[in-house]
Amino acid sequence: MAVYAVGDISGAHLNPAITIAKALIGDFQWRLVPGYILAQVLGAMFGSLLVYIQFLPHWDKTEDAEVKLSIFATAPAIKNNITNFISEYLITFILVFLIFTLDRNEFSVGTKPLVIGGLIFSLGVCFGGVTGAALNPARDFGPRLAHFLLPIPGKGTSNFKYSWIPIIAPIMGGCTGAIANLAVYEGIVNIKLYVMLISTIVVLFIIKMVEQSKEKKISYMDKVVQINIFSEK
16 A cells, blocks of 8 residues: 555655665665654654554553554564574565566556555465564564653563564565666666675674674573572582
8 A cells, every 4th residue: 555655756665775776776866764763763653652552552451461462563582692693684675676676567556556466475385484474674673662762661671682683684685686687687686686696695694693692691690690500509
């Protein structure tokens, strides 16, 4: 519906991953990117405000803070930063690659948004069980920020520690998908593709190192606790 509403006005990106990907391949002006992203985040926050009002009688009755957060933002079924990142990266890669493929084809008037909607629905069904399938940094960050700001009783944390994944992974996946689309359909293989692939590997390596560091710290703390218990005995 949003594409039908504003498609002729702004192009209906609706998603920072789309906006940045288009700018990266030269289909959109970089100077317009910040304004588009701000509008996308604010739009997501406004939508979250409407959701908050709709569920107003339910906040006091719902005790589980995670359930309240899930109405606004995504969360992984199993917290594993590497697999969570890969999932969001891959799903947005597929989304952007296929949207740019659809842009190369002609459709009957008014049918293209339906096809894209079906694509997003299909990806959500396939990947939603893993991370909630953010697909869109604005869709996650905007509502998460709204959750943080709104006076929701017993809402708990907004889990900003996880929020970087549904922001960074979709942007990187979307940019890689756009550049890969050029390589497949136009034979354009430039330095940007290699930069994105190397950047992805570097990010995954950093995540792995951080996770290992945390595991070592936890293991060390466990040993300290065991030594203290043994000493007390």
